[in-house]
Amino acid sequence: MTQGARPTPARRTVLGAVGAAALGASAALSAAPTAQADDRRPGPGGDHGPGRGRGYRSLPVPTVIAHRGASGYRPEHTLGSYQLALDLGADVIEQDLVPTKDGHLVCRHENDITGTTDVADHPEFASRRTTKNVDGTTLTGWFTEDFTLAELKTLRAKERIPGTRQENTLYDRRWTVPTFEEVLRWAETEGRRRGREIWLHVETKHPTYFRGLGLGLEERLAVLLRRYGRHRADSPTFLQSFEPTSMRRMAKLVATPRVVLLWTPDDRPWDFRQSGDPRTVADLVTPEGLAWIASFAQGIGPLLDLVIPKDADGRLGEPTTLVRDAHARGLILHPYTHRNENAFLPADFRRGTDPAAYGDSFGALKRYLETGIDGIFSDNPDTALLAAADAGRR
Numbered sequence: 001m002t003q004g005a006r007p008t009p010a011r012r013t014v015l016g017a018v019g020a021a022a023l024g025a026s027a028a029l030s031a032a033p034t035a036q037a038d039d040r041r042p043g044p045g046g047d048h049g050p051g052r053g054r055g056y057r058s059l060p061v062p063t064v065i066a067h068r069g070a071s072g073y074r075p076e077h078t079l080g081s082y083q084l085a086l087d088l089g090a091d092v093i094e095q096d097l098v099p100t101k102d103g104h105l106v107c108r109h110e111n112d113i114t115g116t117t118d119v120a121d122h123p124e125f126a127s128r129r130t131t132k133n134v135d136g137t138t139l140t141g142w143f144t145e146d147f148t149l150a151e152l153k154t155l156r157a158k159e160r161i162p163g164t165r166q167e168n169t170l171y172d173r174r175w176t177v178p179t180f181e182e183v184l185r186w187a188e189t190e191g192r193r194r195g196r197e198i199w200l201h202v203e204t205k206h207p208t209y210f211r212g213l214g215l216g217l218e219e220r221l222a223v224l225l226r227r228y229g230r231h232r233a234d235s236p237t238f239l240q241s242f243e244p245t246s247m248r249r250m251a252k253l254v255a256t257p258r259v260v261l262l263w264t265p266d267d268r269p270w271d272f273r274q275s276g277d278p279r280t281v282a283d284l285v286t287p288e289g290l291a292w293i294a295s296f297a298q299g300i301g302p303l304l305d306l307v308i309p310k311d312a313d314g315r316l317g318e319p320t321t322l323v324r325d326a327h328a329r330g331l332i333l334h335p336y337t338h339r340n341e342n343a344f345l346p347a348d349f350r351r352g353t354d355p356a357a358y359g360d361s362f363g364a365l366k367r368y369l370e371t372g373i374d375g376i377f378s379d380n381p382d383t384a385l386l387a388a389a390d391a392g393r394r
Contacts, residue, residue: 055234056257056298056332059091060394063375064384065201066090067337068109072379075159075168076116077107078175079186086190090381092199092238093187097180098206099215104149105180105224109160111206114141117155118173125151134209135270145213152177164341164356180221184228197236201334201377203261204239207246208271218246222253231256238334240301243271244284244293251296259334260284260293261301281306285322290329299332299374307335307371314347316367323372336377338365338384362387369393 069081070088077096085093098111111134113119119128119142128147131140144152156173159165178186180202187198204217211217221239225231231254239250240259247258265282272279283289285306293300308319326333339345343355349364351357361380365387368376378384388394 056238059199059375060388061374062369062384062388062391062393063091063334064089064381064388065092065094065334065375065377066381067094067377067379068096069093070379070381072165072340073168074171075157075175076109077178078157078171079178079182080171080175082178082183082186085381086198088382089385092201092375094201094203094377095180095183096203096205097217097221098144099210099217099220100144100147100149100152102148103215103220105217105220106144106149106152107178107180107183108144109205111144111210112139112141113144113152113155113177116160117142117157117177119155122155135206136273145210145215149179164343166356181224184224184230188228199236199238200230201238201240201259204241204243204246204250206270207241207243207249208274218249218253222250225254225256230254233257238299243269244297245269245271245275248296257299258297259299259301259332260297261336262306263303264305285325287325287329290326290331294329294331297331299334300326301334301336301377304335304337304368304376307333307373308367310346316346316348316364319371327372332374334375334377335368335373338368338376338378338380340380340383362390366391 066082066085068076069078070085070090071081074081074084082093095107096109097105098108099105108116119125125142128142129140130143130146131138132143153176155177157175157177158172159168162169183200187200191198202221204221207217222231225235225237229235230237233255235256237256238259239247239256240261241247242261242263244260247260250256250258262281262284265285266280268280279289284293285302290300302322306320306322309317311317323333338361340358340361341355342350342352342357342359345359345361345364349360351359361383365384369387369391376384385394
């Protein structure tokens with residue numbers, strides 16, 4: 001695995017960078033069996049798809065992960081977005097999982113589907129609009145856990161940020177909300193057609209919240225992973241969550257590689273808040289915190305600002321030691337999220353004043369890839385792939 005550049009006195013630790021810059025932004029199913037030693041050995045593909053390779057260490061570095069599919073070009077978390085990401089050459093394709101009322105796992109970035117479906121246009125569901133508190137945030141809208149799968153399938157997906165991605169609205173209402181099992185079948189079919197494994201990066205969303213509703217995600221996910229042969233250490237799948245407890249629970253159910261997602265340094269994961277654990281992300285990115293993560297996970301997914309912080313003007317500063325520190329503990333890094341639009345780029349790589357226009361995306365990616373990260377989540381996987389080739393790391 002490629003290591004980050006050797007630190008110099010000008011480079012800062014993650015905790016030092018925190019002070020220098022403000023960083024942006026179950027009961028219904030029986031538990032799957034505990035992961036056994038056999039799950040950790042490479043083996044044949046079984047009944048589902050082509051044979052397995054050598055696991056995540058065999059992926060190209062940097063690994064380009066299609067964030068919610070090719071969401072820069074199609075409405076996120078649709079089969080159209082996933083298919084385009086695969087066609088563009090993405091190495092791994094991401095899904096976020098939330099449950100329906102009757103316990104099916106579906107692919108949405110959030111359980112609040114107000115902005116990503118046409119639910120507001122369905123008068124038969126007008127009474128489902130409600131206000132909830134999800135992980136400490138009050139939200140008003142429509143939520144997946146209030147719909148059966150059959151009801152949810154009457155809705156159509158649409159672009160989440162039409163003001164920024166007006167061209168994506170061309171594809172509004174073209175696709176339904178996919179179940180994760182539909183995605184697994186799609187990946188299986190595409191794997192056979194292309195003669196290779198289709199890699200997925202699967203996030204459990206708000207797992208503590210859903211467990212409190214009797215809709216535990218991990219057990220349901222483990223059942224599907226076993227059904228489709230993605231429960232072994234060499235399976236073409238990553239699991240991920242912002243709640244470390246979720247990944248610790250998954251480690252007891254399957255051997256699939258796991259990644260802990262990390263937001264801003266002052267963020268305290270919701271499962272920590274609920275259990276009384278006082279640690280924040282700033283604690284988790286210390287050598288001690290990383291060693292703890294490495295005891296049950298294979299990687300971290302940090303906010304890009306944890307790799308290179310921004311200054312008060314939003315410009316990129318000097319890299320932290322996070323890449324070096326994580327690699328020293330055997331962890332891979334899959335930071336998030338690269339996007340082409342000015343609105344999402346560091347200030348020194350924006351071009352013009354239109355927030356929806358493309359900036360110097362290649363310039364920003366060059367800076368990030370130079371740190372030695374192992375992969376990157378991107379809404380524009382074709383851009384990230386070209387940047388990786390430019391950097392001579394593919």
